[in-house]
Amino acid sequence: MHALTRHIHPGWLIIAPLFLLVVTLYLGPILNILWLSFTDPEPGLGNYAKLGQEGAQLRIVWTTVRICIITTIFSVVLGYSIAYAMVHAHRQQKSYMLTLLLVSFWISILVRTFAWLMLLGRKGLVNVTLEDIGLIAEPITFMRNELGVLIGMVHYMIPYAVLPLLVSMQSIDQRVMNASRNLGASGTQTFWRIYLPLTTPGLVAATLLVFILSLGFYVTPAVLGGGKVLMVAEYISVQLLVTLKWGTAAMLAAIMLMGVLAMLWIMSRFMKLSTVFGGATR
Amino acid sequence: MKPGLFSKFNTAGAWVLLLFLVTPALIAIPVSLTPKRFLSMPNGEYSLRHFEKLFTSEEWLSSFFQSGVIALSCSALATLLGTLCAIGLWRVSSKYSELVRAFLLLPLIIPQIISAMAFYRLWIPLGLLDSYAGLILAHTILAAPLVLITVSASLASFDPKLEQASKNLGASNWTTLRRVILPQVKPGIFAGALFAFILSWDEIVVTLFISKYSVYTLPRRMWNGIRENTDPTVASAAVVLIAITLIAFAVSAILSRRNARAQAE
Numbered sequence: 001m002h003a004l005t006r007h008i009h010p011g012w013l014i015i016a017p018l019f020l021l022v023v024t025l026y027l028g029p030i031l032n033i034l035w036l037s038f039t040d041p042e043p044g045l046g047n048y049a050k051l052g053q054e055g056a057q058l059r060i061v062w063t064t065v066r067i068c069i070i071t072t073i074f075s076v077v078l079g080y081s082i083a084y085a086m087v088h089a090h091r092q093q094k095s096y097m098l099t100l101l102l103v104s105f106w107i108s109i110l111v112r113t114f115a116w117l118m119l120l121g122r123k124g125l126v127n128v129t130l131e132d133i134g135l136i137a138e139p140i141t142f143m144r145n146e147l148g149v150l151i152g153m154v155h156y157m158i159p160y161a162v163l164p165l166l167v168s169m170q171s172i173d174q175r176v177m178n179a180s181r182n183l184g185a186s187g188t189q190t191f192w193r194i195y196l197p198l199t200t201p202g203l204v205a206a207t208l209l210v211f212i213l214s215l216g217f218y219v220t221p222a223v224l225g226g227g228k229v230l231m232v233a234e235y236i237s238v239q240l241l242v243t244l245k246w247g248t249a250a251m252l253a254a255i256m257l258m259g260v261l262a263m264l265w266i267m268s269r270f271m272k273l274s275t276v277f278g279g280a281t282r
Numbered sequence: 283m284k285p286g287l288f289s290k291f292n293t294a295g296a297w298v299l300l301l302f303l304v305t306p307a308l309i310a311i312p313v314s315l316t317p318k319r320f321l322s323m324p325n326g327e328y329s330l331r332h333f334e335k336l337f338t339s340e341e342w343l344s345s346f347f348q349s350g351v352i353a354l355s356c357s358a359l360a361t362l363l364g365t366l367c368a369i370g371l372w373r374v375s376s377k378y379s380e381l382v383r384a385f386l387l388l389p390l391i392i393p394q395i396i397s398a399m400a401f402y403r404l405w406i407p408l409g410l411l412d413s414y415a416g417l418i419l420a421h422t423i424l425a426a427p428l429v430l431i432t433v434s435a436s437l438a439s440f441d442p443k444l445e446q447a448s449k450n451l452g453a454s455n456w457t458t459l460r461r462v463i464l465p466q467v468k469p470g471i472f473a474g475a476l477f478a479f480i481l482s483w484d485e486i487v488v489t490l491f492i493s494k495y496s497v498y499t500l501p502r503r504m505w506n507g508i509r510e511n512t513d514p515t516v517a518s519a520a521v522v523l524i525a526i527t528l529i530a531f532a533v534s535a536i537l538s539r540r541n542a543r544a545q546a547e
């Protein structure tokens with residue numbers, strides 16, 4: 001026993017409880033699901049082969065990827081604009097902006113989804129207002145289509161895009177910009193050739209973070225898509241809770257998981273992951 | 283450097299976007315005041331009947347209570363485990379401990395639907411489906427990484443020599459932990475506990491899978507209300523949730539300002 005404790009740092013003793021809990025109750029069943037994707041209902045690659053054959057499943061995967069890409073583009077571009085304004089604002093103004101951003105971050109996803117339901121419906125506030133001021137004759141269909149899902153998702157994801165961008169922009173040395181201007185570059189040139197490239201790590205982190213979070217997004221697509229826009233997360237839940245096809249659900253989950261891990265790996269090439277999550281770097 | 287025209291234009295755009303982020307949720311307020319029995323905007327008349335219903339309905343009250351119990355237990359458990367783990371990782375601080383740290387952050391980044399599937403899969407044989415214990419355990423695993431992050435952040439600015447000094451002066455491991463390390467990481471612990479509480483209080487995806495009848499949390503009932511899309515009580519619940527969010531936000535802002543001041547001194 002003594003020989004053992006001499007080699008093992010005592011710090012591990014207090015790491016162990018959480019570590020063991022996560023390994024047994026979280027990692028265990030996830031590995032079990034990966035295993036299921038090859039064994040249920042029968043051993044082999046049947047579930048994966050079906051994905052290639054069945055148009056419906058492939059279409060769902062494609063819809064998900066497409067919506068996630070569009071969501072990511074909008075969230076990152078809009079997030080960039082917010083982060084840029086925040087970094088260049090006065091202190092007081094900046095703290096107001098940060099408050100708004102964090103409050104929106106904290107409002108329950110269910111409250112926000114409910115709000116969109118009230119705003120975007122056929123008789124929702126947006127349509128009623130537009131009709132009242134005579135901009136449109138017919139109500140616009142915002143819900144039960146991809147437009148509604150996109151509005152809800154972009155709205156949810158923007159704060160997630162802003163935070164890594166903010167970290168990255170704050171670490172830029174402003175003197176570099178001044179040097180560029182002094183050397184005769186215009187403001188536009190300085191932005192495109194100096195500022196934007198300097199924020200690449202933040203852009204990569206924001207892009208991948210938003211994309212990863214969008215991939216598994218369940219609540220907003222399920223409500224605002226109203227059954228018309230089926231994304232992978234909702235399809236998985238139907239497979240598990242209604243049709244009880246564990247194999248199909250496990251296969252889709254496995255693909256999603258591999259995608260997420262691959263993106264985390266790419267992200268780790270650009271910046272320390274712990275800084276993305278605001279963790280400790282010592 | 284003087285801000286250019288583009289920069290001013292961008293700042294205006296950013297304000298519009300920030301308002302776009304916050305204002306949509308406010309529509310819950312007029313809807314909750316409608317005198318009608320279905321979800322609608324009030325037409326000049328206002329009524330508090332849906333709030334009255336919210337606070338007298340046994341179902342909603344029990345959901346508030348259950349969510350409170352689960353979120354408090356989850357927060358306590360996640361804070362305990364996460365804090366110990368963060369201190370341990372900080373003390374070990376080797377290649378392996380960084381690997382363990384990365385591994386422990388996974389529940390935060392793995393899509394919720396996959397986590398939900400995993401818990402559902404394991405909770406069936408363990409008999410934890412639709413129980414307090416099941417929900418608390420699942421939420422704790424999801425929330426502990428948040429505590430790990432916040433406590434680690436507080437530890438990052440802590441000089442390890444202080445710990446050494448405490449031991450050299452004759453303090454035991456336990457005394458050092460209690461009197462030297464814990465006071466230093468207190469802000470991280472509070473922030474982590476708050477985040478863990480919010481995560482559990484607001485969690486719906488995993489909850490949808492592992493609860494059914496006997497445990498019916500507030501998000502679960504909201505989800506039901508949203509899907510049925512008729513009863514305005516859900517709007518008054520949304521208003522209460524927004525109010526709670528704002529209060530929690532104000533409290534955390536005051537706490538962090540006080541900490542910043544304490545650190546500056």
